Amino acid sequence: MNYRSNIHSSANSKGHLTIGGCDAVALAKRFGTPLYVIDEDAVRRACRAYVEEFGARYPNVRVIYASKALMVKAIALLVMEEGLFLDVCSGGELYTAISAGCPADQIYFHGNSKSAAEIAFALSVGVFRFVVDSLDELYVIDRLARSKGLVANVMLRLTPGIEAHTHEYIKTGQIDSKFGIVIPNGDALRAVGIAKRLANVRLTGLHCHIGSQVFEMEPFVDAIDVMMNFAKQAHEATGFIMEELDIGGGLGIRYNSKDDPITARDLAEAVAPALIDAASRHGLPLPSLLLEPGRSIVGEAGTTLYTVNAVKRIEGVRTYVSVDGGMADNPRIALYQAEYEAALANRMAVPGPSSPGSSESWETVSVAGNCCESGDMLVWDVSMPRPEIGDTLAVFCTGAYNYSMASNYNRYPRPAVVLVRDGRADVIVERETYADLTARDSVPVRLRPAATRPAAAELAHRDSAGAQSR
Numbered sequence: 001m002n003y004r005s006n007i008h009s010s011a012n013s014k015g016h017l018t019i020g021g022c023d024a025v026a027l028a029k030r031f032g033t034p035l036y037v038i039d040e041d042a043v044r045r046a047c048r049a050y051v052e053e054f055g056a057r058y059p060n061v062r063v064i065y066a067s068k069a070l071m072v073k074a075i076a077l078l079v080m081e082e083g084l085f086l087d088v089c090s091g092g093e094l095y096t097a098i099s100a101g102c103p104a105d106q107i108y109f110h111g112n113s114k115s116a117a118e119i120a121f122a123l124s125v126g127v128f129r130f131v132v133d134s135l136d137e138l139y140v141i142d143r144l145a146r147s148k149g150l151v152a153n154v155m156l157r158l159t160p161g162i163e164a165h166t167h168e169y170i171k172t173g174q175i176d177s178k179f180g181i182v183i184p185n186g187d188a189l190r191a192v193g194i195a196k197r198l199a200n201v202r203l204t205g206l207h208c209h210i211g212s213q214v215f216e217m218e219p220f221v222d223a224i225d226v227m228m229n230f231a232k233q234a235h236e237a238t239g240f241i242m243e244e245l246d247i248g249g250g251l252g253i254r255y256n257s258k259d260d261p262i263t264a265r266d267l268a269e270a271v272a273p274a275l276i277d278a279a280s281r282h283g284l285p286l287p288s289l290l291l292e293p294g295r296s297i298v299g300e301a302g303t304t305l306y307t308v309n310a311v312k313r314i315e316g317v318r319t320y321v322s323v324d325g326g327m328a329d330n331p332r333i334a335l336y337q338a339e340y341e342a343a344l345a346n347r348m349a350v351p352g353p354s355s356p357g358s359s360e361s362w363e364t365v366s367v368a369g370n371c372c373e374s375g376d377m378l379v380w381d382v383s384m385p386r387p388e389i390g391d392t393l394a395v396f397c398t399g400a401y402n403y404s405m406a407s408n409y410n411r412y413p414r415p416a417v418v419l420v421r422d423g424r425a426d427v428i429v430e431r432e433t434y435a436d437l438t439a440r441d442s443v444p445v446r447l448r449p450a451a452t453r454p455a456a457a458e459l460a461h462r463d464s465a466g467a468q469s470r
């Protein structure tokens with residue numbers, strides 16, 4: 001794979017990669033590495049593509065950003081500025097949105113295992129919709145809403161039984177899934193009946209999500225068919241009118257040159273007429289159409305910059321280029337065998353391996369992470385000018401499910417996130433420090449090193465005081 005073909009990259013006169021008008025090498029120097037760089041215009045373009053393409057083809061569309069892809073305050077505000085609503089799937093994502101100042105009445109609350117505390121929190125801030133995943137959850141929402149004198153607006157998440165061709169761990173629409181209420185065995189119909197009877201919930205619509213990194217239109221169209229058939233059945237059985245139909249997220253993106261994703265326009269062209277047609281066939285009013293893209297909003301906008309720490313050439317076997325990040329900042333390779341493209345950000349102008357003026361030799365290398373696991377690899381077999389220690393290495397397409405899935409494995413501090421636009425870079429998440437890593441550690445007195453251990457008498461006094469207060 002030759003990074004020259006990468007659709008995400010451009011270079012300046014120094015031969016340095018540029019992102020959002022910023023020199024990537026300068027960004028690495030200024031903010032340190034690893035560094036997540038998010039191109040603001042790319043995020044905005046992706047939001048607009050959904051709003052415009054669907055808006056042009058369907059009368060009432062709501063695009064909801066699935067914030068699990070990248071949930072930090074600045075991004076939540078940015079996508080809302082573009083007219084998107086927000087999907088949160090945990091108390092923490094909800095808290096992030098609310099503390100950023102995102103209006104609660106534009107927030108959908110998802111999740112297959114919401115705790116009573118999370119539900120109470122969502123009720124207290126007044127989320128727009130609960131997307132309910134089970135009957136148990138429905139009853140808890142009703143009970144807690146009653147105790148607060150509220151009526152909660154809910155949608156039911158159903159499993160349409162559609163198999164999207166994606167990685168086993170990220171497909172969700174099939175019947176054997178932890179997500180959603182099953183249609184064929186009658187559970188979904190029962191849930192509609194119960195939701196209609198409960199006094200403190202109002203059922204506004206239905207939801208499904210078939211999977212993630214999906215490259216075909218058919219599963220979305222099939223899901224609409226299944227959901228509209230069910231809406232008709234539920235209408236006949238209970239009088240339920242589906243005001244809104246949420247077809248979830250899942251549109252794939254181009255991680256490498258082998259990927260050929262469909263666009264928001266392709267999806268709109270397939271989905272909008274299918275829904276209009278199904279509604280008229282079933283004699284049902286046209287529901288609002290809701291979509292929940294995550295990856296396709298932020299994925300291609302992100303690049304991670306690393307510094308090369310070591311190059312190990314095993315003659316006739318492989319060249320390992322070890323960088324200062326890895327599975328702690330991008331676990332997707334280890335988890336899903338995800339494939340990325342990489343390039344040397346400081347040597348973008350080096351003539352390609354086959355070009356006549358090529359002075360530098362090129363090499364096929366594999367980029368290794370810094371965690372203590374053989375499986376911690378970032379990219380296998382990528383062609384680049386012979387890498388050296390100190391080079392700045394860029395991995396493309398890391399905007400989605402990288403920062404949001406990052407961990408402190410091996411006690412690596414999480415990288416900073418910067419938002420770039422028109423040559424300007426703003427830190428939107430500060431780099432963690434070593435002190436952050438230990439800030440929540442607590443050492444029982446008996447384990448403290450002698451020098452810092454209080455005198456025995458003082459200890460005894462503390463223990464008895466503790467016992468009294470218990």
Ligand code: LLP
Binds near residue numbers: 209336
């Ligand atoms: N709506 C629901 C209910 C979802 O569960 C998801 C993703 C989305 C929307 C957004 O899907 P997207 O447009 O981003 O594909 N960590 C995995 C992806 C897990 C996706 C989970 N749900 C990865 O790194 O590939």
